[in-house]
Structure formats: C-alpha cells, structure tokens
Amino acid sequence: MMPDTPTPPAPAPLGPGALLRLNAWLSPSYPVGAYSFSHGLEAAGGAGLLETAGALQSWLERLLLDGAGVSDGAFLAHAHTAVVDGDDAALRAVHDLALAFQPSAELALETQAQGRAFLRQTRSAWPCAALDRLAAMTDGPVAYPVAVGAAAAGHGVPLDAALPAYLGAFAGNLVSAALRVLPIGQNAGQTVLARLTPSIEAAAAAARATPLDAVATAVPHAEILSIAHETQYTRLFRS
C-alpha cells in the first residue's frame, strides 16, 4: 500500500537549530508531564508480563511497530506534511482523527494532556504561525503527535528527523517508567533502548507510508491492560 499524501519538498539538511529544538522539545525535562504516563506499562508489569529485559524489549517493539508508534507516528507525519503544504483543511483532518483515535480513557488522557501542555509551552517559548493555526482549531484538547508535528514543520525541522526523534522519546520515556516499576536495572534499561533502534526506524518508515484513513494498530492485549489500569488499586502512573 502506497501513501496518497503529496510528496513533501526535499528535506532541508538538519542544521543545529533543528537539532537543538528537537533536543529541547523531546527532552524529559520539557514540561509536558511525560514522566507521569506509562502507556499501560504499569498494568502490564503488574500482570507479571514484563519480568525480564527481553520481555520489556518485545513489549516495546510491538508498541512501536503495531501500537502508538505507527498510529501516533502517522499523525505526526500527516500534521507535518499539512503544515509544510500550508493545507489547513488537512491539518484539521489529522487533528480531529488523532483526537478521536483513542483505545482507552487513560491513553486519551496521555496524549491530550501532553498535547495541550506542549502546544501551550511551545507557543510561548518557540512561537510560530503553524502552532497558532493549530491552537485556533481546538477549544483545548490536542493530540501530542499532532502538536509536535506542527511545531516541527513550523520551525523547518524536517520530518526525517522529527519522526524518529519523537518515537525515540516515546520509547525512552517508557524505559524510564519501566525502571521505576519493574525489576530491571539502569544498564539493562538502556540496553533495551539501544536495541529498539531498528524498531524505531521501521515504525517511522511505516508511519510515513500510512494514509490517514488506514491508520491502525494491532495491540489489543496492551489496550485491555490499559483499561484494567483504570481500576488498579495502587497506581504510580496516570496511564
């Protein structure tokens, strides 16, 4: 299946300005509250499914290749392309779909809370017209990957760099969450993250090739565990 999106202009070389922006926006210290979300990992750990570094790696590979990695990645890519093309109707379409594409209450909270915080913070510190247009489309909620995609395009950060950087930050945040709730040490956690590199690249490629009306995932068990987390007795994370 081939993408039906228009071919974006040739990517600009990744200059230090683009690199510094991605570094800042996707750093764990950027105030979007990423540390408070585990994307269902806390529930999966509680169910005894993530007792080893290998199990954690497999779990995260599926999330990247069959879960939010490809769906959020596609939303980011479509938002980026819409901004580069100056196509507000396309930006609105991806904004609407990304907000609606929610498999559980907590995963919806995860993307909306981070999206809202990212949009507010970035408009304040790194203002650009694309984020103003995105903000005008919403009465509050916005999906995180759409906000990041619009910001990247608005600042001339190429999709080739923004997409894997976003997915890498997603994986890094989950490894960090895993260290807090699983019997997995720092070194094993970073080794898992390093080994996820091919999956991050593959998820980015798949996300870019996915038309908006064919965005889909295949992680029903992870979604059911995310739902179970809503009624879990003790919770460290909001998702």
Next chain:
Amino acid sequence: MDEQATEAAAPPPTAGADAVRDAARAGPRPTTAPLARSIGGCRLAFDLAHGGTRLKTRDQRAPARLLTPRDRAVGIAGATLVNEAGGLAGGDRLEHAVELGAGAAAVVTGQAAEKVYRSTGPASVLSTDLQVGADGWLEWLPQETIVFDRAHLSRRTSASLAASGRLLAGELTVLGRTARGERTDHGRLLETWRVHRDGRLAWADGLRLAPPNTALDAAAGFDGCPALATLIYAGPDAGDRLPVAREILAGHRGTEVRAGVTQVAGLLLVRVLAPTGAALRRTVAGFWADFRAAAAGLPARVPAAWHT
C-alpha cells in the same frame, strides 16, 4: 479505501478464469473493478409510525437478503441479514446501511457467522453505515466474522448519531477456524471504525494485520488469542453506564477471556480477547443481553439467531 483501489487495478495472475466468468455473468460493469465478484447488501430504514417502530425501507441486493423474523423475546423491532453466498471471496463486497428515524428502536443482526475465504489478492469488503436519529435506539451486532488463512478482509463500520440517539454496535472477528486449529499467519485485515455524533467525529479506531502477523502471538498483541470483539455504546447516558457496564462484563468474562470497558470521547468502548470463537460469543452475548436491559430496560435477551 485506497487499498481496494490499488489492488483492484492489479489483478493477480491466477484470477483469469474467475474474471472471465464474472464478466460474463455481470454484463456491463465499470472496468475499474474487474475482480468484483459480487456486490451485495441491504438498506434498511426504520421509523416511528402509530406509536411503534416499522421497517419503512427494505432494499436487498443479492447475495444479501433480509429476514424479519417475529422475535418478540427481544422486545423491539428487528431484522436479520443473510448472506446467501455463504461467505466472501476476494473481491466480494457487502455493503449494509441501517437508518433509524427519530424515536424508533430496532435490533439488527446476522443469521450466521460470516466467512471470509482465502483470496489471491483483492480484499473482501464489508462496509456498514449506521444512522441513528434523535432519541432513537439501535443495536447492531452481527455474528462473528471468521477470517480464513490467506483471506484479505477490509471492514469499515461508520456510525452517525444525533446528539440524543443511542447505539450499541459491535464487530466480532475470529482469526482462523479455531475449532480445527487453523491459524491466519498469512491473513490480511484492516478494520476501521468512525463514529460521528452531532456531526463531529467522536471516536475512531483501526486494526491491521499483515503477514507475518507477528501480533498474533505477541504478548502486547493478541497474546495467542485469535478471537477479538470491539463493541461501542454511544448515547448521552454513556458515561453514567460505565460502572454497570464494568460489573456486567466482569460477570460474563470467563477466566480464559481478557476484556475491559472504558469511556472514551463520551462513549463506552468494550474490548474482548478470547482463545476461541465460542468463548468470544459467550462473553459478548452475555454482556449484550444484560447491558440492553440495564441501559434501555429491554429484555435481557439477544436475537434468536444468536442462540444456535
């Protein structure tokens, strides 16, 4: 969808005889879809007349057929869809549309499980459009769709509700003939949902399988369970029904079934993942019966077609 357009334009090499036969049978047909073997479906419209719901429109296009068995046990008007072809091959399409007028109440289901046979390439397409008017109540729950190995299914379910309309809708998918231990390592599936409420997209979903179908055994994926159901309940009271929905689902979930219900975008979403089609049907039918009773005061019964 794009997928169909692309694949219809590129016939697989082995389809020659079928294509010739079908062209002869179908007569003039746009050449853009040379592999469309059958295109059928039903269009139903219910409205409120003389204080009761009646089936105002019942268009049927073979191989789809519409039955209206008298099934008083369910408490409201009903219709049952039949696929007389017995299943879908690659290139076959079934397009159903159900329109429920203001204040009407109806339940629509299928006569039997739908089978999707192996395809040499083109997708079998199941397309459903549901419309619910103000204060309407619609239940849409076909029986399970069994996806054979090497089948290629594209299913889209689209619903549009008035702000006060209520809809309980579900799709059940069984990957492979589980009773004979068949796996669908070479099957392809794209299932999408779009739910609009009051003219706005409220909820969307997509499920994709593509060979080698690593997701089937992955712990985060299907975890070895080939039977999956997605149900939604949309209505102004959806949020209030979350606690009772949780309770009902817990009561019908066997130990071998994973299931959950959550509230997203103002509607309830139920997911059930089961090791067999039979276990999936049990859980879904049990939930459905008790939930319609709790949410609408209807008898705790599913249509007779489900009892077999």
